[in-house]
Amino acid sequence: MSELRITELLQAWQRDGPxxxxxxxxxxxxxxxxTALRALRRNARGGLQATELVHEAWMRLExxxxxxxxxxxxxxxAAQQMRHLLVDLARQQASAKRLGQAVTLTISLSDGAPRPEALLMVxxxxxxxxxxxxxxxxxxxxTDILADVGQLAPAIALQRSLADCRT
Structure with missing residues (x-):
């Protein structure tokens, strides 16, 4: 799909096009x-799947x-929304832990995945x-979520050649 076609769809979406x-x-x-898979690999949250993260981010985007x-x-x-969702989830988990509520540990939380407190510190x-x-x-x-500097450069209005120099 060309960038132009997606940009046209974005514009139609913003105009509430049918x-x-x-x-x-x-x-x-x-x-x-x-993007969600990368975010979850770096900030594993117990029980959250990539599809759920995409759908939650989409609802916020809408x-x-x-x-x-x-x-x-x-x-x-969209990547920022996913990051915010993961931080919100970490805050909820940390809050539940402070209030003495039971926190279900899954394999993803016990196998070296970042703890909610670590994500909150970041x-x-x-x-x-x-x-x-x-x-x-x-x-x-x-950079925590996007795949490469090629995606990062336009996201922060950085010239590609300058972005390549910084990697």
Whole structure:
């Protein structure tokens, strides 16, 4: 699918074009699922599947329908939503633990996967960095989820040649 076609679908979706949401979802689903798989590998959350993460992120994207300027901008916002969802889940798990509620341990939480507290510490560090340098914080947050610098560069409006120099 060409970038132009996805951008056209994004524009139609934002105008509430008939069938645009379904057509867009079909076109971008695999990329969003790959992004979710990467996010879950790096920030494993017990019981959460990639499909669930994609669907939750999609619902947030539908609610917020920002003015997406391009495919890269859309994927960037989707990746950020996935990260926010994982941080929210970690906060819920940490809160349940503090309140003495039972926390179900799954194999993904006991096999060396990051603990919710670790994810919250990283999220807090990103928040502090964002107050100092928002663009750098966004770049670090997205490199945690996006596959390569080719996806990161347009997401933070960085020229590809400069992005290649920094890797």
């Amino acid at each position: 069938g645009a949401a379904d057509a867009l979802a079909r076109q971008v689903y695999m990329v969003l699922r790959e 609610q917020g329908q920002q003015g997406f300027q391009s495919r890269a901008h859309f994927y960037s916002v 999220a807090d560090a990103f928040d502090k960095l964002a107050r100092v340098d928002e663009r750098t914080a966004k770049a670090f947050a997205l």
